[in-house]
Amino acid sequence: xxxxxxxxxxxxxxxxxxxxxxxxxxxxxxxxxxxxxxxxxxxxxxxxxxxxxxxxxxxxxxxxxxxxxxxxxxxxxxxxxxxxxxxxxxxxxxxxxxxxxxxxxxxxxxxxxxxxxxxxxxxxxxxxxxxxxxxxxxxxxxxxxxxxxxxxxxxxxxxxxxxxxxxxxxxx
Amino acid sequence: xxxxxxxxxxxxxxxxxxxxxxxxxxxxxxxxxxxxxxxxxxxxxxxxxxxxxxxxxxxxxxxxxxxxxxxxxxxxxxxxxxxxxxxxxxxxxxxxxxxxxx
Amino acid sequence: xxxxxxxxxxxxxxxxxxxxxxxxxxxxxxxxxxxxxxxxxxxxxxxxxxxxxxxxxxxxxxxxxxxxxxxxxxxxxxxxxxxxxxxxxxxxxxxxxxxxxxxxxxxxxxxxxxxxxxxxxxxxxxxxxxxxxxxxxxxxxxxxxxxxxxxxxxxxxxxxxxxxxxxxxxxxxxxxxxxxxxxxxxxxxxxxxxxxxxxxxxxxxxxxxxxxxxxxxxxxxxxxxxxxxxxxxxxxxxxxxxxxxxxxxxxxxxxxxxxxxxxxxxxxxxxxxxxxxxxxxxxxxxxxxxxxxxxxxxxxxxxxxxxxxxxxxxxxxxxxxxxxxxxxxxxxxxxxxxxxxxxxxxxxxxxxxxxxxxxxxxxxxxxxxxxxxxxxxxxxxxxxxxxxxxxxxxxxxxxxxxxxxxxx
Numbered sequence: 230x231x232x233x234x235x236x237x238x239x240x241x242x243x244x245x246x247x248x249x250x251x252x253x254x255x256x257x258x259x260x261x262x263x264x265x266x267x268x269x270x271x272x273x274x275x276x277x278x279x280x281x282x283x284x285x286x287x288x289x290x291x292x293x294x295x296x297x298x299x300x301x302x303x304x305x306x307x308x309x310x311x312x313x314x315x316x317x318x319x320x321x322x323x324x325x326x327x328x329x330x331x332x333x334x335x336x337x338x339x340x341x342x343x344x345x346x347x348x349x350x351x352x353x354x355x356x357x358x359x360x361x362x363x364x365x366x367x368x369x370x371x372x373x374x375x376x377x378x379x380x381x382x383x384x385x386x387x388x389x390x391x392x393x394x395x396x397x398x399x400x401x
Numbered sequence: 402x403x404x405x406x407x408x409x410x411x412x413x414x415x416x417x418x419x420x421x422x423x424x425x426x427x428x429x430x431x432x433x434x435x436x437x438x439x440x441x442x443x444x445x446x447x448x449x450x451x452x453x454x455x456x457x458x459x460x461x462x463x464x465x466x467x468x469x470x471x472x473x474x475x476x477x478x479x480x481x482x483x484x485x486x487x488x489x490x491x492x493x494x495x496x497x498x499x500x501x502x503x
Numbered sequence: 504x505x506x507x508x509x510x511x512x513x514x515x516x517x518x519x520x521x522x523x524x525x526x527x528x529x530x531x532x533x534x535x536x537x538x539x540x541x542x543x544x545x546x547x548x549x550x551x552x553x554x555x556x557x558x559x560x561x562x563x564x565x566x567x568x569x570x571x572x573x574x575x576x577x578x579x580x581x582x583x584x585x586x587x588x589x590x591x592x593x594x595x596x597x598x599x600x601x602x603x604x605x606x607x608x609x610x611x612x613x614x615x616x617x618x619x620x621x622x623x624x625x626x627x628x629x630x631x632x633x634x635x636x637x638x639x640x641x642x643x644x645x646x647x648x649x650x651x652x653x654x655x656x657x658x659x660x661x662x663x664x665x666x667x668x669x670x671x672x673x674x675x676x677x678x679x680x681x682x683x684x685x686x687x688x689x690x691x692x693x694x695x696x697x698x699x700x701x702x703x704x705x706x707x708x709x710x711x712x713x714x715x716x717x718x719x720x721x722x723x724x725x726x727x728x729x730x731x732x733x734x735x736x737x738x739x740x741x742x743x744x745x746x747x748x749x750x751x752x753x754x755x756x757x758x759x760x761x762x763x764x765x766x767x768x769x770x771x772x773x774x775x776x777x778x779x780x781x782x783x784x785x786x787x788x789x790x791x792x793x794x795x796x797x798x799x800x801x802x803x804x805x806x807x808x809x810x811x812x813x814x815x816x817x818x819x820x821x822x823x824x825x826x827x828x829x830x831x832x833x834x835x836x837x838x839x840x841x842x843x844x845x846x847x848x849x850x851x852x853x854x855x856x857x858x859x860x861x862x863x864x865x866x867x868x869x870x871x872x873x874x875x876x877x878x879x880x881x882x883x884x885x886x887x888x889x890x891x892x893x894x895x896x897x898x899x900x901x902x903x904x905x906x907x908x909x910x911x
Contacts, residue, residue, distance in 0.1 A: 231402045232530055241411050248415055248438055252422030257430060258658060262605065264434050265651065267415075271441045274408070278452045283444075283465055285640045290469050293647020293680075295437065295476045297673065300654060302480040303430055304666075306487040317425045318496075324424035328417040335413045340406070347405040347453045355636060356462060363459040370463045377470040384474035388481035394488070 237277065244270030255316050257303045265296045279352040282360060408449035416442035429483045429495045433476065440472045508789055509629050511540075544632055548621050548765065551799075555764045555806075556583040562807065566814045586757075593753035600661040601750070609656035610751065610758035616649040617766045624772050625700040626798055627782050627791035638699040639687050642773065643680070646728060649766075650676045656759075657747035668746025671821055672730055678828040679727035679734075682720055685836035689717040690777045692840075692847050693859070699773075703781035705858070711778040713864050714843065716871040718778045720836055722805075725770045726812060727828070729763065733816040734824055768806050775801035831882070839874055846870060 247266040254260050268291045275284035318324070339345055363369040415438055422435025444465050451461020487493050515536055522532045557572070557580055564571025572579030597606060622632035623641050635641055650673050657669020690710050694702040702710075711718045727734040748759045775781055779801045782794030819827070850863045859867075 232534070233402050237403055237407060241407075245411070245414055245418065248418045251434055251438065252418060252426065252431070257428060260431060260434060262655065264437065267438065268441065271445060274411075274445055275448060277403075278408075278448050279456075280448050280452070280462055280465070281635070282637050282640070283448060283462060285637050285644050286466070286469060288644035289640065289647055290473055291437075291441075292651065293644060294677075295473060297647075297651060297654065297677070298476060298480055299430060299434065300658075301670075301673075302484060304658065305484060306430070306493045316427060316431070318427055321425035324421050327424065328421040331420065332413055332417040335417075336410055339409055339413075344454065345404075345406050345409070349403050350453065350456055352452075353456070356456075356459060357636060359459045360462050360466070363463055364466070369459075373463070373467055377467055380474050381470055384477050388477040391478070392481040392484050 233277065236273075240270050240273045240277075244274075253317075257307075258300065261296060261300045261303055264299065265292055268292050268296065279356070281355065282357050405449060405453040408445060408453075412442045412446040412449065415439075415445070427494050427496060429486075429493045429498075430480070432495060433479050433483070436479075437472065437476065440468060444468050508791070510791060511630055540632070544621060545618050548618060549761075551768065552761050552765045553583045553587070555768055556586060556761070558803075558806075559764055559810065562810050563814050566811065590754050590757040595753050595755065596750075598661050598750045602659040602661075605655050605659040606750075607755070609652055609659060610755045610762070612652035613649065613656065614758045614762040614765070616645050616652060617762050617769055619645045619648075620769045620773070623699055624769070624776060624798075625703055625781060627794035628788055630791050630795060631700055634698060634700050636696065636698040636701075638702075639691055639697045643684050643687070646676075646680060646683075650680075653747055656751070660747070660750035662750050665747050665749050668749070672747055675730070675734060675821070675824055675828075676728055678825050679724045679832070682828065682832040682836040683724035683728065685833070685840050686717045686720045686724065687777070688840055689714050689843050692844050699776050699781075703776050703783060706780045706783060708859055708864050709778065709780040709783075713859060713867045714778070714839075714871060715868065716835075716839055716875055717843075718774070720832060720839070721774060721778070722808070723832065725774065726809065727824070729767050729770065729809070731767070731809065731813040733812070733819045735813075735818060767809050768802055771805035771809065772798060772802035774805045779805075835874075835878055839871075842870060842874065843867070 244267050247263045247270065250263040251260050251267060254263065268287065272284045272287040272292075275281070275287060364374045365371055419435045419438030419442060422438060423432050426432055426435065447461050447465045447468065451458075451465075455461065483493055486498060490498060492498070518536060518539075519532055522535065523529075527535070560582065561571040561579065572582040575581040575585055597603060620642060623635050623638040625631040625634075653676070654669045654673050657665045657667075657672070660666075690702050691697050693710060693713060694705040696702065696705075726732075748756055751759060775798055781801075782791075782798045784794065784797035787794035787797055846867065850866060852858060852860070
């Protein structure tokens with residue numbers, strides 16, 4: 230067992246365990262905190278996959294913005310301190326069955342693919358410069374990059390307009 | 402040392418846990434958290450395939466960056482919708498928002 | 504002398520030979536050496552933190568025209584030890600209904616996220632924790648995690664004042680993160696890299712002379728990120744009674760307090776690295792320990808400036824604060840970033856992109872002054888309009904205005 234494999238397995242246990250806690254815990258703020266642990270685990274995987282920039286971007290975007298947004302939303306939409314009633318549907322057993330069947334079939338289909346056991350390549354250089362150049366290259370990914378920024382602007386304006394509280398404004 | 406299969410199995414497991422969260426939970430914010438888990442699983446898949454199969458083409462990482470942007474936009478708008486629904490109907494249980502049901 | 508010129512590698516090699524002599528494998532030696540480095544750096548920083556308590560109390564006393572602690576030890580230097588002993592023997596109260604795990608996790612998170620920042624700050628030419636080439640983005644990400652620590656501290660205390668303080672604090676920190684990130688990109692553009700050690704190495708001319716407006720905006724954003732006056736509405740004692748750490752007693756409060764002071768010094772060290780040339784100084788390239796000394800000297804100077812502003816200025820209201828962040832600082836930072844990027848491309852020397860000759864420095868400095876002048880002109884017009892609107896005589900015999908919108 231190389232150290233890399235040990236790190237992989239420990240992170241896998243932590244990430245999958247906290248993901249299970251996200252979908253099963255009753256208290257929503259706890260679920261948000263477990264989600265943060267899951268997102269940290271995913272960031273560790275990005276480091277293992279030689280994508281250091283993506284790991285740090287994951288922490289900034291997901292944990293620094295999205296998780297805090299989720300916590301704020303949970304706190305603003307609570308009625309009682311504790312949740313009332315069960316937190317899963319009537320058909321949760323069907324959902325669990327579906328998830329297990331999907332997992333088994335995905336693994337089964339993938340294991341018939343020849344490239345399933347590709348060994349790890351030696352990480353050569355940091356892809357940061359390549360990523361930066363590709364994102365502003367007209368023959369590269371400039372157009373998707375600009376479209377992503379337009380999408381974010383539209384989401385920003387849309388979220389503000391949707392969540393605007395019309396009770397106490399006079400057209401402001 | 403670590404074959405590609407480990408990453409793919411892990412990403413599949415995370416995706417299925419997120420799927421369970423989306424299908425089985427009642428609270429709309431919990432459903433959104435399940436969607437976030439699924440998006441993260443997809444991102445791990447993308448970057449694993451990039452690293453193992455085509456490290457010289459940057460398409461995998463560029464695609465992962467796009468998924469980051471889309472996930473952030475979707476969470477922002479989704480939570481704005483949920484808060485707006487909470488203000489009108491005083492509920493965030495997805496089953497109770499059923500005025501358009503036949 | 505190899506020890507003087509490269510102390511870390513010299514000690515690491517010596518330890519490797521010692522541990523290999525004891526019969527440990529190479530991978531285990533690497534792990535042990537890394538752990539040892541982490542422990543030594545964290546301990547050193549925490550010991551400096553104890554000194555910071557004394558510095559803070561003496562400086563605030565002198566700024567308030569009194570003496571400060573002077574009874575324990577010469578000049579009161581033993582005072583922090585007395586403070587620590589007092590905090591340790593206090594009773595640890597957990598409020599009823601508080602979430603125990605999260606309640607105890609919050610102060611640990613608050614201090615840990617500050618220690619994480621010291622991993623990327625270059626203390627000397629070869630003396631640094633980890634030479635990440637996305638160092639600046641790492642700093643932003645750790646700042647984001649620290650806002651998380653505050654909100655879980657506020658929520659888990661089961662106290663509406665704590666929750667309100669936590670909300671305000673997080674709103675302030677998130678709002679001021681945007682201009683901070685934009686301004687952090689300006690040394691990145693000037694040095695063509697995000698790694699902090701590389702930024703320090705390419706500062707043959709200190710960046711505060713090249714981008715003074717960026718340094719000023721960074722200083723303002725630091726004050727807000729630390730939650731210090733004039734942006735300290737979140738712990739305003741006269742209003743919401745110490746904000747998010749109201750329910751914390753004893754050493755847990757000590758962790759919050761020490762974390763806040765250490766955060767201030769860390770940002771001082773960052774400012775020194777990005778704008779004041781970091782460990783650069785006379786003779787620092789050959790003697791790394793001298794570089795460490797220079798860095799800490801500059802960091803303490805900026806820490807003094809931060810404290811000076813804190814103890815001189817009154818508090819700003821939360822809506823004025825957010826107004827300032829979103830409507831003034833963010834467009835200013837964006838405009839500065841765009842103009843700096845364009846100028847950097849125009850004045851670029853293709854063989855050595857990160858170097859700046861004299862003409863370029865003067866051009867950047869003049870550009871900064873022009874941006875400041877234009878901003879002041881625009882703000883004066885706006886302020887004049889605002890003053891005229893407020894100073895109008897209002898008729899008395901009318902129905903009162905509807906109450907202001909509540910702060911949510």
